[in-house]
Amino acid sequence: MAQKEDCIFCKIANGEIPTDMVMETEELAVFKDASPKKPVHVLIVPKDHYSSLNDDIPEELLGKMMKLIPEVAKKTGVHDSGYRTIINTGDDANQSVKHLHIHICGGAKFTDF
Ligand code: AMP
Ligand code: ZN
Numbered sequence: 001m002a003q004k005e006d007c008i009f010c011k012i013a014n015g016e017i018p019t020d021m022v023m024e025t026e027e028l029a030v031f032k033d034a035s036p037k038k039p040v041h042v043l044i045v046p047k048d049h050y051s052s053l054n055d056d057i058p059e060e061l062l063g064k065m066m067k068l069i070p071e072v073a074k075k076t077g078v079h080d081s082g083y084r085t086i087i088n089t090g091d092d093a094n095q096s097v098k099h100l101h102i103h104i105c106g107g108a109k110f111t112d113f
Contacts, residue, residue: 004049009099013045023075027061030072039107040076040083044068050100053089057100065102078106 003010011017013029020032033041073079083106088095
C-alpha cells in the first residue's frame with residue numbers, strides 16, 4: 001500500500017479523515033466532492049497514491065476505475081439521465097488535488113463543452 005504523507009485524498013480514501021462515502025471497494029473509494037459543481041458530483045479515488053494520470057498506473061487499476069463509473073452512476077441516480085466523467089491532469093487542466101481522481105458529474109444538463 002503506497003500512501004503519500006500529507007495527501008488529503010490518501011487520508012480520505014483510507015478512512016483517516018471522515019467523509020461522505022458513496023461506495024468503496026478494496027482498492028477504490030468514492031466520495032462526494034466538497035464543492036459540487038453539479039447536483040451530483042462524486043470522485044472515484046484509488047486508495048494507493050498516484051499523483052495523476054501521468055504516473056505509471058497499473059492497467060488493472062485503471063480498468064477497475066473505469067468499470068466502477070456506471071456503478072457509481074447507478075448508485076447516485078444519474079445512470080439513465082447521463083453524466084460526465086472528468087480527469088484533470090496538470091496545471092493547464094487546473095488539477096488542484098495531486099492524487100488521481102475521476103469526477104462524475106450529473107443531475108443537470110451540461111451547456112458548456
Ligand atoms: P481537480 O481540480 O480535478 O484536482 O479536483 C479536485 C476536486 O476535489 C475539486 O472538485 C474539489 O472540490 C475537491 N475536493 C478538494 N478537497 C476535498 C475534500 N477534502 N473532500 C472532498 N472533495 C474535495
Ligand atoms: Zn494521495
